[in-house]
Amino acid sequence: MTHIAIADQEPHLHHPKTFIGKYIWSQDHKVIAIQYASTAIFVGLVALLLSVLMRLQLGYPETFEFINPNVYLQYVTMHGMIMVIYLLTALLLGGFGNYLIPLMVGTRDMVFPYLNMLSYWFYLLSVIILMASFFVPGGPTGAGWTLYPPQAITEGTPGAGVGIIMMLASLAVFIVAFTMGGLNYVTTILQARTRGMTLMRMPLSIWGIFIATVLGLFAFPALLVSAIMMLFDTVVGTSFFMPAILSLGEPLQHEGGSPILFQHLFWFFGHPEVYIVALPAFGMVSDVLSVHARKNIFGYRMMVWAIVIIGGLSFVVWAHHMYVSGMNPYFGFFFATTTLIIAVPTAIKVYNWVLTLWRGDIHLTVPMLFAIGFIFTFTHGGLSGLFLGNVVVDLPLSDTFFVVAHFHMVMGVSPIMVLFAAIYHWFPLISGKQLHTGLGKLHFWGTFLGTYAIYLPMHYLGFLGVPRRYYALGEASFIPESAHALNEDITIAAIIVALFQIVFIINVIWTLRSGPKSERNPWGAASLEWQTPDVPPKHGNWGDELPVVHRWAYDYSVPGVEEDFIPQNVPDSEVPGHPEHPEFKPKDSREED
Amino acid sequence: MKWFGFLSDKPWLPIPAGSAPELTGPAQVPAPKIALGALLGVISVFFLLIFVTFITRSQYEDFQALAGEPWQPFSDTWRLWINTAVLLAASVFMHRAVQKVRQNPSEAPLGWLAGGALAAVLFLILQVSVWQFLMRLGYGVSANPANSYFYMLTGLHGLHLIGGLVALGRVFLQLSSDRSRRDITTAIEGCALYWHYLFILWLVLFFILTRTPDTYAFIAAACGLG
Numbered sequence: 001m002t003h004i005a006i007a008d009q010e011p012h013l014h015h016p017k018t019f020i021g022k023y024i025w026s027q028d029h030k031v032i033a034i035q036y037a038s039t040a041i042f043v044g045l046v047a048l049l050l051s052v053l054m055r056l057q058l059g060y061p062e063t064f065e066f067i068n069p070n071v072y073l074q075y076v077t078m079h080g081m082i083m084v085i086y087l088l089t090a091l092l093l094g095g096f097g098n099y100l101i102p103l104m105v106g107t108r109d110m111v112f113p114y115l116n117m118l119s120y121w122f123y124l125l126s127v128i129i130l131m132a133s134f135f136v137p138g139g140p141t142g143a144g145w146t147l148y149p150p151q152a153i154t155e156g157t158p159g160a161g162v163g164i165i166m167m168l169a170s171l172a173v174f175i176v177a178f179t180m181g182g183l184n185y186v187t188t189i190l191q192a193r194t195r196g197m198t199l200m201r202m203p204l205s206i207w208g209i210f211i212a213t214v215l216g217l218f219a220f221p222a223l224l225v226s227a228i229m230m231l232f233d234t235v236v237g238t239s240f241f242m243p244a245i246l247s248l249g250e251p252l253q254h255e256g257g258s259p260i261l262f263q264h265l266f267w268f269f270g271h272p273e274v275y276i277v278a279l280p281a282f283g284m285v286s287d288v289l290s291v292h293a294r295k296n297i298f299g300y301r302m303m304v305w306a307i308v309i310i311g312g313l314s315f316v317v318w319a320h321h322m323y324v325s326g327m328n329p330y331f332g333f334f335f336a337t338t339t340l341i342i343a344v345p346t347a348i349k350v351y352n353w354v355l356t357l358w359r360g361d362i363h364l365t366v367p368m369l370f371a372i373g374f375i376f377t378f379t380h381g382g383l384s385g386l387f388l389g390n391v392v393v394d395l396p397l398s399d400t401f402f403v404v405a406h407f408h409m410v411m412g413v414s415p416i417m418v419l420f421a422a423i424y425h426w427f428p429l430i431s432g433k434q435l436h437t438g439l440g441k442l443h444f445w446g447t448f449l450g451t452y453a454i455y456l457p458m459h460y461l462g463f464l465g466v467p468r469r470y471y472a473l474g475e476a477s478f479i480p481e482s483a484h485a486l487n488e489d490i491t492i493a494a495i496i497v498a499l500f501q502i503v504f505i506i507n508v509i510w511t512l513r514s515g516p517k518s519e520r521n522p523w524g525a526a527s528l529e530w531q532t533p534d535v536p537p538k539h540g541n542w543g544d545e546l547p548v549v550h551r552w553a554y555d556y557s558v559p560g561v562e563e564d565f566i567p568q569n570v571p572d573s574e575v576p577g578h579p580e581h582p583e584f585k586p587k588d589s590r591e592e593d
Numbered sequence: 594m595k596w597f598g599f600l601s602d603k604p605w606l607p608i609p610a611g612s613a614p615e616l617t618g619p620a621q622v623p624a625p626k627i628a629l630g631a632l633l634g635v636i637s638v639f640f641l642l643i644f645v646t647f648i649t650r651s652q653y654e655d656f657q658a659l660a661g662e663p664w665q666p667f668s669d670t671w672r673l674w675i676n677t678a679v680l681l682a683a684s685v686f687m688h689r690a691v692q693k694v695r696q697n698p699s700e701a702p703l704g705w706l707a708g709g710a711l712a713a714v715l716f717l718i719l720q721v722s723v724w725q726f727l728m729r730l731g732y733g734v735s736a737n738p739a740n741s742y743f744y745m746l747t748g749l750h751g752l753h754l755i756g757g758l759v760a761l762g763r764v765f766l767q768l769s770s771d772r773s774r775r776d777i778t779t780a781i782e783g784c785a786l787y788w789h790y791l792f793i794l795w796l797v798l799f800f801i802l803t804r805t806p807d808t809y810a811f812i813a814a815a816c817g818l819g
């Protein structure tokens with residue numbers, strides 16, 4: 001049986017006529033992307049506020065009466081969960097995945113637009129459930145973002161009643177939303193690419209989003225399983241994870257369960273989650289670096305392989321989060337080894353980014369600044385990961401601020417750097433307007449230097465042994481006075497960085513309201529998303545005819561060619577200066593003229 | 594080999610004349626099939642992970658398997674065999690529907706589809722009756738981890754079947770209002786594949802949930818979970 005490729009079929013597009021159809025119940029991937037992104041940024045700002053409150057408590061203990069130990073733990077938990085799942089995953093895949101996939105592979109929309117719309121509304125529902133947990137009796141859960149039982153559902157932990165149930169329910173709904181979106185992304189990339197867009201001609205952004213989505217599809221079930229089983233434990237009273245336990249002197253009804261089982265499940269999701277966030281960021285930063293250095297990405301094929309290999313390895317390193325839980329020494333050895341092996345493809349990527357810059361025509365635009373900033377923060381975060389990947393070094397550093405510094409650098413600050421690079425880079429495509437460069441540079445330097453002011457000292461605190469998740473350090477002989485002073489400094493830096501984000505928000509609002517119109521393709525990018533007939537692209541993206549792709553996405557500064565980039569949809573015969581161009585004259589004959 | 598082939602592409606090199614990839618689109622499989630394949634992969638991982646926790650948990654002292662001794666509820670599994678037969682019938686009906694629509698794509702095999710749906714509903718009702726049987730014997734959800742797993746796994750399997758019924762209902766409505774749809778074959782094939790998948794998944798559940806402690810110990814040892 002033969003089937004017609006999707007790209008060749010008559011488009012079955014849903015054409016909404018009302019405002020609500022166009023912008024609320026929209027099935028257009030671009031609108032859904034913006035809905036995803038706005039919601040994610042909104043909850044991200046809530047999480048940012050929570051981090052400032054945490055820092056206020058750590059920098060100035062016994063100063064703020066409304067921050068008691070319970071709410072402090074709730075801030076910690078909600079900050080972590082929101083940032084990892086509801087901001088980063090949602091913004092990178094739901095936001096940029098949705099916006100970029102159809103445009104970059106040359107199709108009119110996702111293959112299942114209705115499912116795509118449902119995906120957003122389920123995501124919104126999960127966010128609403130999560131936010132609602134702030135207002136239930138007992139407040140949200142304060143179990144830490146890892147939600148380890150037994151403490152997550154045992155009385156005494158903040159939110160152990162309703163809060164944890166709402167958290168688990170919200171996660172379950174989020175996973176349903178992600179699965180609907182993820183099936184769409186994978187199918188669209190595999191099936192709906194335009195003619196000529198072979199897999200190895202796809203921009204690295206798409207490769208990163210693709211593999212991250214595959215990771216998500218296979219890793220989120222582990223979180224769903226752990227959420228369902230913990231819901232059973234807390235609501236029905238089963239003992240999947242709950243051991244026999246005394247609470248306030250009374251034995252609970254549970255017996256025999258294994259908390260370690262939960263940890264394995266959680267981290268079987270939790271570690272790939274790091275790469276669900278990192279891989280799209282890797283892809284997008286590669287594209288930004290290449291465009292703004294006017295050079296093809298160094299080692300494209302190796303970059304694709306590295307993404308695929310990192311994706312595969314990310315499923316066999318999870319127990320490095322559990323060295324202190326106790327395990328067979330051979331397991332520790334195995335997981336330390338796989339963890340260190342994953343540094344190899346990751347390092348290849350870092351070298352290739354640097355080599356892309358090498359002798360490039362570097363334009364220090366705002367997106368480029370953020371992209372280069374990412375190389376710094378990611379390298380630093382990655383190097384501290386080498387320490388923590390080794391069992392013997394991890395044990396003393398576990399649950400200290402060193403870990404906090406490590407994962408914030410590697411999967412907090414770094415993806416955020418890429419997200420800002422991506423927002424500044426693609427804003428002209430999305431809105432038709434260009435963000436203000438001066439404000440953008442101010443935002444970059446404040447954020448970049450500020451995050452170093454926050455996280456570099458935290459490594460030192462970690463070496464001292466300052467534990468994470470503690471409401472107050474109190475008097476401890478191993479914590480010198482200077483550590484308290486350092487905590488104050490970190491808090492001040494955190495507040496300054498938070499304030500710098502207001503510059504960004506002002507920039508976005510001002511640009512949208514009264515910013516100048518941008519050029520069609522202001523950065524001179526070769527990839528397909530900038531080649532739409534209208535900028536911003538209209539419903540259906542491509543006007544009457546789908547584009548045909550003739551080359552990869554990185555033809556910058558091609559020798560002999562007049563323009564310094566060749567868009568993907570331009571054939572050789574239409575490139576001035578190319579040997580196949582009808583008016584091409586060999587170099588020596590040009591000299592004779 | 595195909596994957597290796599394309600992963601060794603060198604997209605930066607000029608294309609040799611005559612081999613222009615411009616002429617080809619992506620693979621020629623319908624999108625719903627790819628999406629359904631991926632979804633079944635996700636569901637498989639989901640259940641596989643629960644099985645892993647099940648086998649691990651089965652090696653703890655307090656775990657009392659539901660079969661093995663004569664007084665255990667599933668030492669005699671005739672109830673489950675009946676349910677299995679009903680779900681098999683559902684799968685067969687769906688298979689017949691696919692055969693019919695392949696023979697004559699212009700006519701929707703509504704009767705066979707309805708048969709598949711009704712058998713699935715009957716299976717769900719019978720599963721609930723098995724729950725009631727266990728409850729009557731005092732095997733409540735939280736009384737023992739083996740019971741908890743039985744209720745949870747059969748419940749999750751049932752939820753997936755209900756999801757399938759919603760999808761089938763949608764296809765059914767579309768077909769009964771517009772019998773000349775072009776993509777009818779793909780839709781029915783998709784539903785049938787999902788039904789077969791859930792039948793096989795049920796067989797695996799049936800096998801795993803009704804073993805004796807010795808078998809669990811053997812599986813655990815073989816998987817390195819003992």
